[in-house]
Amino acid sequence: MSGIFDLIPDHVQTQVQDLAPYLAGISLVLTGLFMNPLNVPLPLFFQVHDRKKLRNRSKAYDPPSSLKSKKFLVLVNPNAGAGMGKLTYDEVIKPMLEKAKQSHDVVFTTGPGHASQVCREVAANPALESYDCIISASGDGMLHECLNGLLSNVSASSKGHNTRTAKRQLPPLAVVPVGSGNGVADSLYGRRCGPHVALEKIIAGKPSDIDVMAMTYVGKPELGLIYDLHFFCWAVFSDHDFLTENTLRWLGPMLKMVLAPAIVILRMTWYGGVLDFAPVEVAKDLKKHYKDPKSWPESPDDKTMRRVDDSFWCMAAGNLKEAGGDLSATPYVKQDEGAVDILMVTKSRGWVSRFRGLMVFLQAENGEHTEFDDIQIVKCNKFRLKPGKSRYRGSPGHLQLSGQEQENGEVEVEVS
Incomplete structure (x- = not known):
């Protein structure tokens, strides 16, 4: 191997050595964007391209003049999509809601179960039911948490009837896709719809019914009901x-x-x-x-x-x-x-x-x-x-x- 390097002129070897730290940095950036070892949230530097693209699409959003004022509760999983949750809220959800003159509260979840707890509090507190819609900025997993939180008080007996009644009484639940698995958003808004398309339809649209699966464990009533849509x-x-x-x-x-x-x-x-x-x-x-x-x-x-x-x-x-x-x-x-x-x-x-x-x-x-x-x-x-x-x-x-x-x-x- 050293024989090969001997054929390279000294000034070229010196330039390669000087560029080595920069080449290593580029490799790390590419690794972070396309492989992302440990699946940790990407540093803001890695998200420059995504931030610009999201921001430009949000600026192009033109809300209908006939929109009625609504109040949204937005739950954001900041780590969803390797850090895209927080970025999507900053560059898509917040500016689009403000542009459409829609008020909202935001909660950044801190770990598994947090979204479920927030939605459980909404379901239990009549004062909090003033929300016109709850938005889960996440993948399918956190949406599952939100659903179970909202329906946490539904009785195990006559669950079919009670679930339908609860769905009508509680604020509608929607999803803005930012996770690695976005099957619900793909089904409702179109495959690979992206956060802008989903949020635009949520702001302008009307709630529609979705069937809910209620699962119980045979012989284990203590585990209660678990819901999924x-x-x-x-x-x-x-x-x-x-x-x-x-x-x-x-x-x-x-x-x-x-x-x-x-x-x-x-x-x-x-x-x-x-x-x-x-x-x-x-x-x-x-x-x-x-x-x-x-x-x-x-x-x-x-x-x-x-x-x-x-x-x-x-x-x-x-x-x-x-x-x-x-x-x-x-x-x-x-x-x-x-x-x-x-x-x-x-x-x-x-x-x-x-x-x-x-x-x-x-x-x-x-x-x-x-x-x-x-x-x-x-x-x-x-x-x-x-x-x-x-x-x-x-x-x-x-x-x-x-x-x-x-x-x-x-x-x-x-x-x-």
Whole structure:
């Protein structure tokens, strides 16, 4: 190697040595922007380009003259999107609300559970219910926290009726996407809509109903009700999300989203389990996309339900079309139909190879995976899952709501 450097003129070597600190600095900047080890919030210096771009779009915002004055409560996860939460509030949310002459209060969350606590206080204090809307500036995870805080006082009995009543009485909940998983925003405002588009629609729009999933643990009433309005996951999708939010999080947003699918496809883990679901009639023009629930036997525990006793590679219940990360996992579900779509891949209905698993991830981008014969989609308003362990790893896998890890165990989910 030294022989090669001997061929370089001395003055060139001197210039390279002088430039070395600057080259190292450029490398660090590029690493921070595209890899972001440790997934820590990026220094302000790294955000110059994003700040300018966000600011220019906010300046171009022209609010309608017919807007009515509203009061918003904005909850910001400052660390969402590797520091984009605080930046988005400063350059998008605050200036656009002020330009539209909308008043707001802001809370910067300090850690897990903080958003839930704030929303719990809003729900419990009539004086705070003067807010016309609560905005979660985050990914899907903190939105899940806000929902559970708002609905924290809903009784476990008659939960379907009570949940609908509570949703009408409490201030509407909206999301401005700044996280790594923005499935709710993608479903409501359009894929990769960005914070400007989302906030513009929130300011000018009217609330619309979204079904809520209420989950309880069978035999564990002390764990209470847990709510979600997006995605219930077990098996491959929850394994994927666990990797992106835990094991691979230190790699940063780009690398973790590339590696996680590759890892779960290479593992190809199948989990034994029992799923009972209460089928709902599907519209005639959509029946070709769904499996006939009568192809599964009746549940011995409840004759109104059908039973799937099998090995699962995939089991997810979608409340909205977009799962996040450019995956349209349940493309035919409607946000307010009193039902969810269950997407599953089971061993008895067709062994899925690693290549096939890769194709599922790739074609789910446009919802084309639903055309596979070994993909089963059913519509239901209630289901019960008893997750088992994988044969080779001896693990029951992960159970998640909107990417938020939940205690694994037998659960029952109702939709309202």
